[in-house]
Amino acid sequence: MFLEQILARTRLDLEERQRLLPLERLQERAAAQPPARDFAAALQPKPGEHGLRLIAEIKRASPSKGPLAPDLDPVALARTYEAAGAAAISVLTEPHFFLGAPEHLLAVKESVRLPVLRKDFIVDEYQVYEARAWGADALLLICAALTVHELERLLRLTRQLGMEALVEVHNPAEARMAVTAGARVIGVNSRDLVTFSMNPFLIRELRRLLPADCIVVAESGIHTEADARRLRRYDVQAMLVGESLVKAGDVRGQIKRLLYGANHGIQVKICGLRRPEALRAALESGADLLGLMFYPQSRRYLPPSQVRDLLSEAGYLALAEQGQAVPDLVGVFVNEESQRINELAEELGLHFVQLHGGESPEFCVSLQRPVIKALPVHGPAALEEARRYATVAWRLLLDTPTASYGGSGQTHDWELARTIAAELPVLLAGGLTAANVAEAITTVRPWGVDVSSGVESNGEKDPGKIRAFIEAVRQSSQQLSDLQAIRQ
Numbered sequence: 153m154f155l156e157q158i159l160a161r162t163r164l165d166l167e168e169r170q171r172l173l174p175l176e177r178l179q180e181r182a183a184a185q186p187p188a189r190d191f192a193a194a195l196q197p198k199p200g201e202h203g204l205r206l207i208a209e210i211k212r213a214s215p216s217k218g219p220l221a222p223d224l225d226p227v228a229l230a231r232t233y234e235a236a237g238a239a240a241i242s243v244l245t246e247p248h249f250f251l252g253a254p255e256h257l258l259a260v261k262e263s264v265r266l267p268v269l270r271k272d273f274i275v276d277e278y279q280v281y282e283a284r285a286w287g288a289d290a291l292l293l294i295c296a297a298l299t300v301h302e303l304e305r306l307l308r309l310t311r312q313l314g315m316e317a318l319v320e321v322h323n324p325a326e327a328r329m330a331v332t333a334g335a336r337v338i339g340v341n342s343r344d345l346v347t348f349s350m351n352p353f354l355i356r357e358l359r360r361l362l363p364a365d366c367i368v369v370a371e372s373g374i375h376t377e378a379d380a381r382r383l384r385r386y387d388v389q390a391m392l393v394g395e396s397l398v399k400a401g402d403v404r405g406q407i408k409r410l411l412y413g414a415n416h417g418i419q420v421k422i423c424g425l426r427r428p429e430a431l432r433a434a435l436e437s438g439a440d441l442l443g444l445m446f447y448p449q450s451r452r453y454l455p456p457s458q459v460r461d462l463l464s465e466a467g468y469l470a471l472a473e474q475g476q477a478v479p480d481l482v483g484v485f486v487n488e489e490s491q492r493i494n495e496l497a498e499e500l501g502l503h504f505v506q507l508h509g510g511e512s513p514e515f516c517v518s519l520q521r522p523v524i525k526a527l528p529v530h531g532p533a534a535l536e537e538a539r540r541y542a543t544v545a546w547r548l549l550l551d552t553p554t555a556s557y558g559g560s561g562q563t564h565d566w567e568l569a570r571t572i573a574a575e576l577p578v579l580l581a582g583g584l585t586a587a588n589v590a591e592a593i594t595t596v597r598p599w600g601v602d603v604s605s606g607v608e609s610n611g612e613k614d615p616g617k618i619r620a621f622i623e624a625v626r627q628s629s630q631q632l633s634d635l636q637a638i639r640q
């Protein structure tokens with residue numbers, strides 16, 4: 153058990169440090185420090201932003217993988233992190249399993265202007281005073297290592313000393329524990345501290361248990377642009393990244409890729425999937441969301457009894473069981489009863505539900521999954537209608553007005569859609585194809601795009617068109633990001 157071993161050694165080391173430096177002298181050193189930098193404020197997005205901040209970590213080793221970068225220079229790396237756009241820096245001070253040291257934290261704090269987090273296994277008030285005496289602006293409190301009363305006591309002392317805590321959770325019980333203790337910054341660690349296995353979608357499962365006004369930090373398993381783009385779907389404010397940065401040959405380039413995925417990567421939803429080869433093409437091409445149609449009057453209707461076979465034949469279930477990051481599943485419904493939607497969402501493992509009928513805002517609240525609400529884009533009242541649903545829907549899907557339910561295959565007023573997208577995160581749908589999606593993204597600047605008929609041939613999903621569409625989105629999204637960077 154890694155956690156038990158680490159905690160046992162932590163307590164032994166703590167006894168030795170307490171013997172060498174009495175608490176009273178440590179408290180004097182802590183009191184002599186200048187005021188802490190505002191860690192929580194550094195992680196808050198600016199008004200109108202929907203991206204993530206980066207906490208970049210100084211990490212030489214890990215218990216599960218051994219040495220990662222045992223000879224790294226903490227100060228040089230910290231300066232690189234700051235110059236590349238990190239919002240805060242995490243420094244490991246645990247010496248045996250992570251090859252950290254207090255000296256690393258002291259040196260980093262003196263060399264950068266960013267808030268600095270002490271990353272360690274803190275179980276005693278003495279360590280909180282240590283963190284402040286060493287210049288830390290924030291520290292880590294791990295729910296798995298503490299009782300709720302210990303967490304409350306350490307959190308209270310942390311704030312009395314002017315610092316903030318990143319309170320780390322690994323399961324629903326710990327999430328509730330953090331909320332009960334009054335945590336304002338909550339980290340969801342996708343790596344199990346007992347087995348060190350990964351669950352890339354733990355953040356999706358726990359996000360719904362955390363208050364909307366707390367700052368949520370995703371931890372562990374963040375290596376690629378796609379990983380960062382996935383986190384953008386779960387409405388978190390920050391990501392803590394260590395391994396993929398310290399092992400990168402080009403640290404600045406790796407930070408740029410992660411921040412691009414977290415802040416500019418367009419989400420792609422392929423809707424109306426019914427055949428394994430099409431779903432497999434969406435998987436292989438990097439789709440972010442997969443739409444399954446449960447409206448019986450649609451020609452893309454998929455009977456619920458066939459969902460598991462479809463996911464199995466396409467390889468989706470095997471990848472998920474292996475701990476791979478797979479796209480989220482979206483069930484599409486039209487004027488269905490809420491009880492039926494909730495039952496199917498639970499039975500089929502749907503992650504989101506999309507409503508394409510006349511469902512009211514009150515109806516959206518009755519559902520147990522985050523809601524994508526489709527709205528037709530037309531007339532001066534469109535923005536007000538979007539605002540009306542924005543408080544109860546996870547995302548809005550802007551589509552072409554039609555006399556029947558579902559997509560029309562026709563484009564709509566992109567300028568009006570842009571007005572809505574400037575205020576709210578939206579999925580853009582309606583007549584998109586590989587040929588016009590770049591223009592749509594440049595004009596509307598949506599959070600994501602949704603396609604169905606635009607990747608079909610003869611009424612069925614075309615794997616080649618799916619691949620071409622996703623590639624066009626990735627290229628145009630990158631070009632738009634590069635253009636914005638030049639203008640800044």
